[in-house]
Amino acid sequence: MTYPIKLFCIPHAGGLSSIYSEWNNSVGPEIELIPVELAGRGSRFSEKCYKTINQAVDDITEFVLKKHNNKCYAIYGHSMGAYISYEVILKLMKLTDNLPQHLFVSGKGAPHLTKESFISNLPDKQMIQWLNKLGGIPNDLIENYELMKLFLPMIRNDYKLIENYSNKIKKKLSNVTLTVLTGKFDDSLTIREVEGWKEYSEKRVDIYQINGGHFFINESDTEVISIVRDKLIGEN
Numbered sequence: 001m002t003y004p005i006k007l008f009c010i011p012h013a014g015g016l017s018s019i020y021s022e023w024n025n026s027v028g029p030e031i032e033l034i035p036v037e038l039a040g041r042g043s044r045f046s047e048k049c050y051k052t053i054n055q056a057v058d059d060i061t062e063f064v065l066k067k068h069n070n071k072c073y074a075i076y077g078h079s080m081g082a083y084i085s086y087e088v089i090l091k092l093m094k095l096t097d098n099l100p101q102h103l104f105v106s107g108k109g110a111p112h113l114t115k116e117s118f119i120s121n122l123p124d125k126q127m128i129q130w131l132n133k134l135g136g137i138p139n140d141l142i143e144n145y146e147l148m149k150l151f152l153p154m155i156r157n158d159y160k161l162i163e164n165y166s167n168k169i170k171k172k173l174s175n176v177t178l179t180v181l182t183g184k185f186d187d188s189l190t191i192r193e194v195e196g197w198k199e200y201s202e203k204r205v206d207i208y209q210i211n212g213g214h215f216f217i218n219e220s221d222t223e224v225i226s227i228v229r230d231k232l233i234g235e236n
Helices: 017-025 053-067 080-095 124-134 145-164 191-199 221-234
Strands: 005-010 031-035 073-078 102-106 177-183 205-210
Touching (some): 005 017, 005 053, 005 080, 017 221, 031 221, 053 080, 053 145, 073 080, 073 221, 102 221, 124 145, 177 221, 205 221
Parallel strands (some): 005 031, 005 073, 073 102, 177 205
């Protein structure tokens, strides 16, 4: 095994790559954290948001191919990022033999089982209430309506991507181990939806329930990082 292992981290709907910044001090020298910035936010704020999940997948696949340098790597995707990560690996399977050794998905059920809540067209105040209930957005931002209005178009766009994403065919990942993480108190999905991921890899699939809600990756980041390290380092 060649270290460091590159870990590409893809954020949730409306999320910035900085959601993973706190991980940098904990993942250890064996893992190189590479937060993926999606178009239309953060350092890419001036770029147009994706119109479809496929556009996001094409963009991120190109980024991964440029950055992995034929070294060992893995991908982590949370919520919307889980679907994107899965689709990125399906695309990589067509383009290269150097596949990631591991895929981590969290905060989303299996694509063929998950039923999306259609919230992209909710009025502003109802949308903000939904986001506040889900968590993951700082209170000072939620409470600043004028500032939230700047972010709402991007967030709405991301939810449209998810709402229009459809993959009822269970395409199995080959030669990629899959780990699924879910919050014990995440009301946005059921354990049945989570366990559906077991059908998505030809290799081993492990499922972990973590303390916290939908954004347990913030609430219980130490536990999440421990699992990531065990999978990428402990099993090699």
